[in-house]
Amino acid sequence: MKKSKLLGVLFLVAIVFVSGCIGSSSHTQNTSAPSTTLSPTQTQTETTSSSCNCPKAKPYYPITITDFAGRNVTIEKEPERIVSLAPSITETLYFLGALDRVVGVTKFDDFPPGVQEGRTAVGGFSDPNIEVIASLKPDLILGTSMHLKYLDQLEKIAPVIIIDPKNMEEVYEAIGLLGKVLNKREKADGVIQFMKAEVSSVEFRVANKTRPRVLFISWWNPLYVPGNDTFQDSLIELAGGENVFHDAKGWAQVSLEEAVARNPEIIILSAHARATIDDICNSPLANTDAVKNGGIYFVSDDNAISRPGPRLVDALKELSYFIHPEAYGYHFQPVSCPVEG
Incomplete structure (x- = not known):
């Protein structure tokens, strides 16, 4: 009985020894083959490209809009230096959170308080100073139908968009258009919804x-x-x-x-x-x-x-x-x- 147990133990040891030799042989063969070590960046790139063939996000600009004068205007990049030729436009830019981009306003702009500080007056509402506007190097000029007579001169400086609403519905359209031009659509939608809620409140009272x-x-x-x-x-x-x-x-x-x-x-x-x-x-x-x-x-x-x-x-x-x-x-x-x- 003891002899049979001893033989069983020796048989197990032999199996382990043979397995170890085979594993060692396999390891030796692998290390002798050429190997490549990937950097973290390469590994991430390879993993991403192999697991996802995702399309690249389309850039927001350039965009083409139709202004209130029926003109198609293309904006090549996000406007950073804006000249506003009407106080109403300046006020709208303020509510859109884009007043920091405005470099030129009319001498009649007075809202929000302090709007003239740090900005250049470019003349009156109906008589803008073209030379002063050009000196500001704007990448966008916003005007009304009052400024169509200056259009040829202004377009030599920067893209020009005409904003000229005549009723409340068109005011909503103007806000939405500026939101699209400035890549502030969500902000514009918020302003419009707030205005519509205020209007609805009045309409309810007088119904x-x-x-x-x-x-x-x-x-x-x-x-x-x-x-x-x-x-x-x-x-x-x-x-x-x-x-x-x-x-x-x-x-x-x-x-x-x-x-x-x-x-x-x-x-x-x-x-x-x-x-x-x-x-x-x-x-x-x-x-x-x-x-x-x-x-x-x-x-x-x-x-x-x-x-x-x-x-x-x-x-x-x-x-x-x-x-x-x-x-x-x-x-x-x-x-x-x-x-x-």
């Missing part, structure tokens, strides 16, 4: 209410009013009113007699209209329901209501206060003509 006749005076002498295809006309409608000159086209010059004949119930004056309460009370407008019932209002921030940008929602809310104060649970105090005697 199903009577629409009083509204005369909006942009300029007093001669008398200018907003007609259809203007954002002020759009705001009056959204605020629950009826623009008495909705049938006019654009900003129209009208006579006092024509304004009286339309008998507005509410008169709203731009702060820049160059008119006082005495001007209104001592004019033929004194015979309108608006003056007789003390329905005269002055806007608090003329720039908010005259610049087609994100701040139009602030102007809209103020107009709705004037037109439908009952929708807000209080009576907004209008201006009345002084009582004689």
